[in-house]
Amino acid sequence: MLNYLVRRLFIGALTLLLITFVIFALIRNIPGTPLTVAISETDPSRKLNPADLERISKTYGLDKPWQEAYVLWLGNVLKGDFGQSFSRKKPVTTIIAERIGPTLLLSLTSIVLAYVLAIPLGLYATARSGKFDERLTSLGLYMLYSLPAFVGALLLLLLLYQKLHWFPLIGMTSDDYESLTTWEKMRDIGWHCVLPVTCYTYISLAYDARFIRANMAEVIRQDYIRTARAKGVGPLRVLFVHAFRNTLIPLVTQIGLTLPALLSGSVILERIFSWPGMGSLFFDSIGERDYPTIMGLTLMFSVLTLAGQLLADLLYAAVDPRVGYS
Amino acid sequence: MVRAATSTSGSVDAPPPVPETAHHSRGFWAEAWRQFRRRKLAMAAFCSVWFLVVVALLAPAIAGTKPIVCRYKGELYFPALAYFNESWENPIFFNDKFRKIYPKNLKKKDPESWAVWPLFYQDPFRRIKEGEWEGQPENPSGDQGAPNKYNLFGTNQQGIDVFAQMVHGTTIALLVGFVSMGIASLIGITFGAVAGYLGGWADMVLSRITEVVMCVPTLILILALLAIVEKTTIWHIMAVIGCTGWTSIARLARAEFLKLRDSDFVIAARALGVGWPRIIFRHVLPNALAPVLVPITFGIASAILTESSLSFLGFGAPPPNPSWGTLLNSGRDNMHLWWLIVFPGAAIFLAVLAYNLIGEGLQEATDPRLRDPGR
Numbered sequence: 001m002l003n004y005l006v007r008r009l010f011i012g013a014l015t016l017l018l019i020t021f022v023i024f025a026l027i028r029n030i031p032g033t034p035l036t037v038a039i040s041e042t043d044p045s046r047k048l049n050p051a052d053l054e055r056i057s058k059t060y061g062l063d064k065p066w067q068e069a070y071v072l073w074l075g076n077v078l079k080g081d082f083g084q085s086f087s088r089k090k091p092v093t094t095i096i097a098e099r100i101g102p103t104l105l106l107s108l109t110s111i112v113l114a115y116v117l118a119i120p121l122g123l124y125a126t127a128r129s130g131k132f133d134e135r136l137t138s139l140g141l142y143m144l145y146s147l148p149a150f151v152g153a154l155l156l157l158l159l160l161y162q163k164l165h166w167f168p169l170i171g172m173t174s175d176d177y178e179s180l181t182t183w184e185k186m187r188d189i190g191w192h193c194v195l196p197v198t199c200y201t202y203i204s205l206a207y208d209a210r211f212i213r214a215n216m217a218e219v220i221r222q223d224y225i226r227t228a229r230a231k232g233v234g235p236l237r238v239l240f241v242h243a244f245r246n247t248l249i250p251l252v253t254q255i256g257l258t259l260p261a262l263l264s265g266s267v268i269l270e271r272i273f274s275w276p277g278m279g280s281l282f283f284d285s286i287g288e289r290d291y292p293t294i295m296g297l298t299l300m301f302s303v304l305t306l307a308g309q310l311l312a313d314l315l316y317a318a319v320d321p322r323v324g325y326s
Numbered sequence: 327m328v329r330a331a332t333s334t335s336g337s338v339d340a341p342p343p344v345p346e347t348a349h350h351s352r353g354f355w356a357e358a359w360r361q362f363r364r365r366k367l368a369m370a371a372f373c374s375v376w377f378l379v380v381v382a383l384l385a386p387a388i389a390g391t392k393p394i395v396c397r398y399k400g401e402l403y404f405p406a407l408a409y410f411n412e413s414w415e416n417p418i419f420f421n422d423k424f425r426k427i428y429p430k431n432l433k434k435k436d437p438e439s440w441a442v443w444p445l446f447y448q449d450p451f452r453r454i455k456e457g458e459w460e461g462q463p464e465n466p467s468g469d470q471g472a473p474n475k476y477n478l479f480g481t482n483q484q485g486i487d488v489f490a491q492m493v494h495g496t497t498i499a500l501l502v503g504f505v506s507m508g509i510a511s512l513i514g515i516t517f518g519a520v521a522g523y524l525g526g527w528a529d530m531v532l533s534r535i536t537e538v539v540m541c542v543p544t545l546i547l548i549l550a551l552l553a554i555v556e557k558t559t560i561w562h563i564m565a566v567i568g569c570t571g572w573t574s575i576a577r578l579a580r581a582e583f584l585k586l587r588d589s590d591f592v593i594a595a596r597a598l599g600v601g602w603p604r605i606i607f608r609h610v611l612p613n614a615l616a617p618v619l620v621p622i623t624f625g626i627a628s629a630i631l632t633e634s635s636l637s638f639l640g641f642g643a644p645p646p647n648p649s650w651g652t653l654l655n656s657g658r659d660n661m662h663l664w665w666l667i668v669f670p671g672a673a674i675f676l677a678v679l680a681y682n683l684i685g686e687g688l689q690e691a692t693d694p695r696l697r698d699p700g701r
Contacts, residue, residue, distance in 0.1 A: 015534050019541045026542075026550040139367070142686075146679035148631050150638055151671040154658060158668070162661045267545065268635050272658065283639070286545060294546070302541040 001317075008313075012306045019302045020295065021070060027286075027294055028066035034086035034289045035062070073295060082299075083292035087285070092296040095281065100263065102172055103270075103277035105193065107262045110200035118205050122212025126220060127239055138213070145206035153199045153272045160195065167195050170274035196273045200266070204258075211254065215247040249319050256312030260304040354692075358616070361691035368687020371680040378677065382496040385409065389446040389490035391454070392428055396441035406444065409494065426452075429459055446487075448477070450494040450648045453485035473665055480665035482656055488665060491648035492673055498649045499677055502564055502633040503626035509568025510629075511575055511622050518579025519606045519614075523587050533580070540573045544632060548641050560649070563642060567629050574621050582614035616692040623685035627678045634674050650674050 035057065057063045064072070076083060082092040121137065128134035160166045168174065172192050173185075180188060219225065220243050228242045229235075263278060270279035278297065285293040352360070362368055386406035387394050394406045398418070405428065408415035424431045429447075432439045447459040456464040462476055464485075471481030471488075479488040521532035547566050555562055586592060587610065595609050636642045637651030638658070650670045657666030 011534070015537050015541075018534065019538050022538060023542060023546060026546055030549050142682065143675075143679060146627070146682045147675050148634065148678060150635060151654070151675055154654065154667045155671060158661060158664055162664070268639065271639065282543075283545070286549060298541070298543070298546075301543075305541050306537070 005314075008310055012310065015306060016299070016302055017074075020074070020299055023298050024070045024073065024291075024295060025066060027289070027291055028069065030289065032289050033057070033062055034291065073292075077299070082296045085285075085290050085293045087288040087290045088293075092292045095293060096278070096296060096300065099276060099278050099281045102275055103263060103279070105189075106196050106200055106275065106277065109193070110197050110204060111258060111262065113197070113201045114204040114208050117201075118208035118212060121205075121209040122216060123239060123244060125209070125213045126216040126243070127235070129217070129220075138210075141206045141209050144202050145210065147202075149199055149203055149266065150268045150272060152202060153195070153269060156195055156198060157272075168192055172276055196269060196275055199269055208254075212247060212251065215250050216243060219243045219246050249316070252319050253312040253316050256308050256310075256315055259308035259311065260301055263304060264301050354616070358688075358691045362687050365687045365690065367683050368691075371683035371687070374676070374680045375684065378496055378500055378680075381493060382500050385493045385497060387444050389448045389450070389487070389493045390444040391426065391447060391449045391458075393432070393441035393443055396428075396432060396439060398432060398439045399436050409450075427458060446476075446478070446489065448487035448490035450486065450490040453481075454487070469660075469663065471663070471665075479669040480663070482653070482666060483660065483663070488653065488669060491653055492650065492670060495648040495650050495653070495670075495673075498560055498633070498647070499630055499673075501560070502567065503630050503677075503681065505561075505564040506568035506571060506629040506633075507622055507626045509565060510572035510625055511618070513569070514572030514575030515579050515611070515618060517572070518576040518581075518618075519583050519611060521576070522580035522583025523602065523606050523610065525584075525587075529580075532576075536573050536576050539570060542570065544570050544636070545639075545641065548636060560642075560647065563633060563636065564629075567632050571625055571629060571632070575618060575625065578621055579614060579618050582617055583610060586610050586613055619692070620685055620689045623681055623688055627681035627685070630674065630677050630681070 054063065062069075073083065084090065085092055085095055088095055121141070125134050125138055161168070168191065172189060174180075174188050174192075225238060225242055228238050233242065264282075267279040267283050269275070270277045271283060274280070281293070282297050284290075285297070362372075381388065386392065386409040390406055390409060392405040392408060392415075394404065396403050396405065401418075403416050403418070405415055405419060419428075422431070422435055428441070429443075432441055447462060448454060448465075453467065454462065454465045465471070465477060465481045465487060466474075467481065467485030468483055471477065471483070471485065473480040477487050477489065479492060481487055482491075517532050517536065521529040521536075544566065547570055548563070551558070551562055551566055583606070592605060592609060595605050600609070633642065634649065634651030634654065637647075637649045638655045640655060642649055642652055650673050653666060653670040654674070657663060657670070660666060
């Protein structure tokens with residue numbers, strides 16, 4: 001087990017090295033540098049003259065070839081220094097820490113909400129399998145699953161903001177946020193959360209419910225379920241105790257794979273709702289050619305993706321005695 | 327297994343073929359197709375994809391400003407084909423200074439001419455002016471373009487017809503799905519097959535590459551690509567989506583090959599001295615294809631999704647490009663123009679739904695455990 005873990009961690013570190021190298025090469029070769037992009041955007045006439053540009057490039061280390069810059073960046077990361085953001089003039093770690101809260105607020109709420117709703121729905125669909133009402137719910141879930149998040153978000157905004165004026169359009173707080181009491185502040189944020197959380201939730205809800213249903217369908221036709229029914233166990237008890245407990249294995253591993261989604265946010269949803277989270281940070285930093293921030297974010301996402309896979313494999317071994325790593 | 331007694335229509339009067347051997351059972355794919363056909367939803371989705379193909383092929387005949395067929399100065403021309411490829415427009419219309427306005431110029435420059443026109447006189451790239459087509463007013467622009475008799479799905483702020491853009495955008499949606507998933511399945515199956523069959527170092531290296539590609543965000547790749555090519559077209563976007571979307575196919579193909587590489591028929595082939603590329607592609611691949619086909623179908627849905635979200639974010643192919651995502655993007659900034667959101671949104675949704683339903687149907691049709699629902 002320990003042997004397996006060490007090997008996986010070693011391979012993971014190699015993969016990370018490769019990923020960061022590829023991404024560093026890619027972003028350094030996109031036209032425009034943090035300096036030229038930022039200045040030409042604010043005022044096209046105020047372009048830096050070449051001499052100034054060279055001087056500033058030197059202070060930021062942009063004059064070096066990217067291979068050399070990558071080694072420098074890597075060395076700093078190993079020392080725990082992720083660098084300074086060009087456009088925001090703050091350490092990358094500070095910026096990411098600022099953005100984690102809003103993203104977690106959406107992703108955690110929606111993940112919990114999705115599971116709370118998906119488990120009963122999946123069980124209901126299994127119990128009523130093949131009946132008319134089950135077909136209808138399953139089709140409904142399927143349609144939700146196929147409705148792209150940005151289409152769903154725009155339709156929700158169209159209806160609930162444009163026509164009915166129930167919810168605010170964008171942002172996390174109202175304009176008069178600073179003047180509110182603590183209680184009102186919480187209410188304000190909650191109010192702004194409703195639409196984004198709905199969009200995040202419906203996608204994962206549809207996916208999770210179908211996932212649970214598919215796993216239940218596999219378990220429900222096993223021999224031991226028939227045995228349980230034959231010896232007179234009630235249908236509810238068969239469903240919950242005999243069948244559902246055995247579908248927990250794939251469900252648990254599924255949780256490991258949602259780890260990156262927890263922090264990455266969604267670029268498109270955060271853009272639509274102007275939510276100050278990780279997704280919009282990522283989008284903005286690509287536009288600003290903010291190399292340290294892009295690298296910091298991709299490093300984080302990659303670590304989470306790889307860790308999620310490892311966690312899924314380990315959880316799988318932990319909950320299923322038939323699986324072992326030696 | 328004995329072939330079912332039900333005979334297909336049309337073979338009634340033909341003499342029954344002399345059975346050389348015993349009745350052979352239905353092949354795997356024939357059986358899968360039989361199973362697939364029994365699923366109403368999957369079949370409906372299958373038909374709607376064919377419907378989209380027809381719409382894409384007939385797009386210039388449905389909405390356009392160029393005649394499908396016309397007789398001009400004694401010759402037959404097909405100017406509508408220019409919508410597929412601009413160079414297919416006959417230079418005579420350029421030399422005669424038509425300036426892309428056909429109805430009046432045809433009559434004026436050759437009174438003998440006749441033409442067959444598209445169903446709707448609208449253009450996906452420009453605004454229709456007053457008097458261009460008899461009895462049809464100028465397209466409304468700005469906020470006035472709500473759906474009306476001449477603009478079924480309304481017009482955008484520049485006064486360009488939304489219906490025409492959507493009909494012509496169908497080609498992009500379909501092409502994106504097929505081309506990018508074609509690239510993705512080629513890469514994915516090759517990677518997965520080699521990794522799964524050979525194992526060892528090859529598996530190690532290929533699996534690491536798969537992980538790297540999984541972690542590189544599509545957005546960064548698209549931007550990096552803009553640096554390499556001078557003028558991005560929709561084909562480049564398709565290539566990028568294909569080059570990033572193969573990871574799940576590779577993982578599934580690898581699992582399938584791992585499972586099959588020690589089966590008897592592979593050992594038999596190896597014992598006969600067949601080389602490994604031949605074993606992989608001729609012996610194992612046909613047996614591993616069915617489970618891999620399912621993620622490919624779902625992949626088509628997600629490729630359409632990726633293209634429309636890239637266009638939505640403003641990173642799609644540059645205009646003029648009537649992609650559904652671009653249309654939706656123009657609706658985001660003008661929430662009160664509901665027709666810019668509802669119609670393209672519905673089109674994207676239905677296309678994604680159709681492919682997902684086909685994928686689901688395929689999964690059930692090719693997996694014996696799922697074949698008979700309920701039992």
